[in-house]
Amino acid sequence: MSSQTAVIVTTRNSVATLEACLSSVQRQTVPVTSIVVDNFSTDDTPAIARRHTTKVLQAGPERSRQRNLGAAMAGAAWLLFVDSDMILAHSTVAECLEQGQAGFRAVIVPEVSEGQGFWAACKALERACYVGDDTIEAARFIEATLFTELGGFDEELTGEEDWDLTARIRARGLPVGRSRTPLIHDEGRLRLGETMRTKFYYGRTMARYLRKHPRTARGQARLFRPAFFRNRRLLRAQPLRTVGMFAMKSGELGAAALGTVIGMWADRRR
DSSP states (O other), X not given: OOOSEEEEEEESSOTTTHHHHHHHHHTXXXXXXXXXXXXXOSSSHHHHXXXXXXXXXXXXXXXXXXXXXXXXXXXXXXXXXXXXXXXXXXXXXXXXXXXXXXXXXXXXXXXXXXXXXXXXXXXXXXXXXXXXXXXXXXXEEEXXXXXXXXXXXXXXXXXXXXXXXXXXXXXXXXXXXXXXXXXXXXXXXXXXXXXXXXXXXXXXXXXXXXXXXXXXXHHHTOSSOHHHHHTHHHHHTOHHHHHHHHHHHHHHHHHHHHHHHHHHHHHHTX
């Protein structure tokens, strides 16, 4: 049976997580085509990718460009964009196709986090609050025709490109579906400095995203999000992790703000 869906996995030095990610793609209950777009890794990431698929590309400079190139070579009716530290449920693609058959042209796949250590537990608590929150979760499963109509991911954004694409889908008046079973985001042994560096890096293009979607972006950049209020019982049940979560979020927002300032300065010099 030919596959209706191409699963596009972007990588860079992803040796710690890629095997589990691609194994989960291969275990889908419906046929899929796997495409790995690597950003010139210096570890064994390409070798791992080639054990699972013949479709391995090298491209950069950032994730949006990688995803767009993967989509361009897919030749499938549906596209699922996956990060290399994500593990799909066996039924992920089948559930998304069901949503497509119900008339949705884009589908959110909920995420939950797993990892080792205190900060990974705090991140898992945060993500648990976001399940079902349309302001935070973004579409990962997209009709290929719609993706082309929208021009793909904005290659001027890194970190906000999922939110941007989903915002553009909704701006067309298109509803976004939702699969039932969450994927797992493998945080590993998360370190506070590591997550702050990531947010700083993403912050460098935040000003561009703010200009495109000012109202949406302001809501997404809050420390005290409505999702936390809705899940206050969950937070009360885990007071230490809740304190850690808000401490982590404060650090991440500060790092992102600094990245935004530096990104704005760099944009003015372009």
